[in-house]
Amino acid sequence: MAMELCLPFENTSTRQASKYGRPHNTVFAPLCDWIIGNISEISMNLRILEYLFYCLAPVTSALFNDGDRHVDVSVDYFELAGSSGVPAMHAAVLPPDGKVVFLDKVENYTELLLPNKRYAYSSLYDPISHQSSPLSVTTNPFCCGGAFLPDGRLVTIGGNAPLLWLDPTVDDGFDAIRYIGSNSSTYNWIEPGNKLGSKRWYASAQTLSNGDVFVAAGSLNGLNPGNYSNNNPTYEILGSDRVSKGKSIPMEILVETQPY
Numbered sequence: 001m002a003m004e005l006c007l008p009f010e011n012t013s014t015r016q017a018s019k020y021g022r023p024h025n026t027v028f029a030p031l032c033d034w035i036i037g038n039i040s041e042i043s044m045n046l047r048i049l050e051y052l053f054y055c056l057a058p059v060t061s062a063l064f065n066d067g068d069r070h071v072d073v074s075v076d077y078f079e080l081a082g083s084s085g086v087p088a089m090h091a092a093v094l095p096p097d098g099k100v101v102f103l104d105k106v107e108n109y110t111e112l113l114l115p116n117k118r119y120a121y122s123s124l125y126d127p128i129s130h131q132s133s134p135l136s137v138t139t140n141p142f143c144c145g146g147a148f149l150p151d152g153r154l155v156t157i158g159g160n161a162p163l164l165w166l167d168p169t170v171d172d173g174f175d176a177i178r179y180i181g182s183n184s185s186t187y188n189w190i191e192p193g194n195k196l197g198s199k200r201w202y203a204s205a206q207t208l209s210n211g212d213v214f215v216a217a218g219s220l221n222g223l224n225p226g227n228y229s230n231n232n233p234t235y236e237i238l239g240s241d242r243v244s245k246g247k248s249i250p251m252e253i254l255v256e257t258q259p260y
């Protein structure tokens with residue numbers, strides 16, 4: 001359940017990246033909606049609690065599903081345990097070891113450098129050692145969508161344009177597809193080069209019961225969503241090979257509910 005915590009048309013710099021937002025592709029969305037619906041007077045404190053709820057939902061869900069191991073669910077405080085090393089625009093707990101992947105966008109600063117001396121825009125956090133290590137991405141993942149595949153890998157889809165003056169080693173992410181999973185306990189983003197059928201910034205993704213991934217909506221270019229020509233009110237399917245079937249099909253509800 002990759003989360004989207006960024007908002008369009010906001011400069012999500014390192015400090016600003018922790019935007020409050022509804023994770024529109026998680027199973028927690030209905031619960032989140034209930035909470036939002038019941039917070040009529042949204043004070044800053046409640047917003048922070050709401051944000052923490054989103055932030056920790058994947059972590060707590062991993063704890064609750066922790067098999068036979070004893071799990072202390074009576075914790076009622078938060079403790080700063082470490083740093084993600086990169087702005088945590090997206091976060092997901094990866095099976096099987098519960099490491100946490102963070103994913104950002106192309107930035108002019110993060111806390112982690114890659115071996116090529118460029119800033120890392122993704123990291124892997126080990127909740128045991130509290131260390132974060134840099135991960136490389138080759139396409140700009142700014143506000144991509146994501147879903148878990150039946151084999152436990154996370155797939156992220158879409159993103160934004162390259163910012164070549166900041167980092168010439170990261171390409172266009174608008175139609176990108178990235179996979180991450182455990183490879184003998186090492187994790188790396190794999191980007192074989194297969195693309196979405198159309199460009200999607202701010203896309204949503206959901207794995208279906210047959211293992212296909214439903215990918216929907218987004219912006220074609222990141223420009224004004226009030227001009228509907230900039231939007232992508234279509235869906236496409238990643239098939240059993242986790243590759244797009246290549247066809248973007250108009251979807252009435254997305255047309256009717258624009259901007260997106």
Ligand SMILES: *[C@@H]1O[C@H](CO)[C@@H](O)[C@H](O)[C@H]1NC(C)=O
Pocket residue numbers: 013108109
């Ligand atoms: C990085 O971005 C910040 C925020 O936009 C800006 O204040 C700063 O000057 C930039 N630094 C460089 C080296 O471009």
Ligand SMILES: *[C@@H]1O[C@H](CO)[C@@H](O)[C@H](O)[C@H]1NC(C)=O
Pocket residue numbers: 153179180181182183188190
């Ligand atoms: C493991 O590594 C191989 C070789 O680099 C790659 O083809 C495969 O996709 C990787 N698997 C995962 C789950 O990352």
Ligand SMILES: *[C@@H]1O[C@H](CO)[C@@H](O)[C@H](O)[C@H]1NC(C)=O
Pocket residue numbers: 221223227228229230
């Ligand atoms: C709306 O967006 C399209 C596609 O980006 C562009 O060609 C067109 O000029 C825009 N129209 C207005 C009124 O901004």
